[in-house]
Amino acid sequence: MATIYQTAKYIRSKSAGPFWFTIDIFCDGPERFAEFKNSKNIRAETFARIYGAEPDQVKLFFVPDINVIKISIPRKNPQGYRYEKDMHGGQQYTLILDVEL
Numbered sequence: 763m764a765t766i767y768q769t770a771k772y773i774r775s776k777s778a779g780p781f782w783f784t785i786d787i788f789c790d791g792p793e794r795f796a797e798f799k800n801s802k803n804i805r806a807e808t809f810a811r812i813y814g815a816e817p818d819q820v821k822l823f824f825v826p827d828i829n830v831i832k833i834s835i836p837r838k839n840p841q842g843y844r845y846e847k848d849m850h851g852g853q854q855y856t857l858i859l860d861v862e863l
Contacts, residue, residue, distance in 0.1 A: 767859035769794065775855035778834055780841040783851035785809075785858065787831040795829040801863040809833050812857050833858075 766773065771790040778784040789795040798804050806820040813820075813835045821834040841849060848854060 763862040765859065766861045766863065769797070769863055773855045773859070775851050775853070777841055777849070777851040781837055782834050783837060783854050785833040785835070785855045787833070789829040789831070791829060792826070795824075795826060795831075797863060798831055799824050803861050803863060804831065808861060809835060809858065812861075813854075814838060 766787065770787050771794070772788040773785065775783055775785045787798065789798055804822075806817045806822050809815070809822075810817040810820045815836055819836050821832075823832040823834075825832060835854075837851075839846070841851075
C-alpha cells in the first residue's frame with residue numbers, strides 16, 4: 763500500500779502557537795485528495811497515537827478548494843520549553859511519512 767510520503771505532493775509542518783503545531787498535506791488534484799480523505803488511516807486516532815495525544819484533541823481539516831489536509835496537534839510541552847528540539851515545528855511531519863493510505 764502507498765504511504766503519505768509516496769503519495770502527497772508536498773508535506774510541511776509548522777508552529778501553530780505555543781501549544782500546537784500543524785501539518786499540511788498537499789495533494790496533487792481532487793482525485794488524490796479524495797484518496798487521502800477516504801483513507802482509513804487519515805484519522806485523528808492515527809495521528810494521536812503517533813504524537814502521543816488524545817484523539818479528541820487532534821483537529822483534522824479537509825480543504826477541498828486547495829486539495830489540502832490540515833492536522834493540528836497539541837504539543838507535549840509548550841513552545842520554548844527548556845529541552846525543545848523543534849521550536850518552530852518544522853520537523854514534526856516526518857513521523858507521519860510512513861502512514862499507509
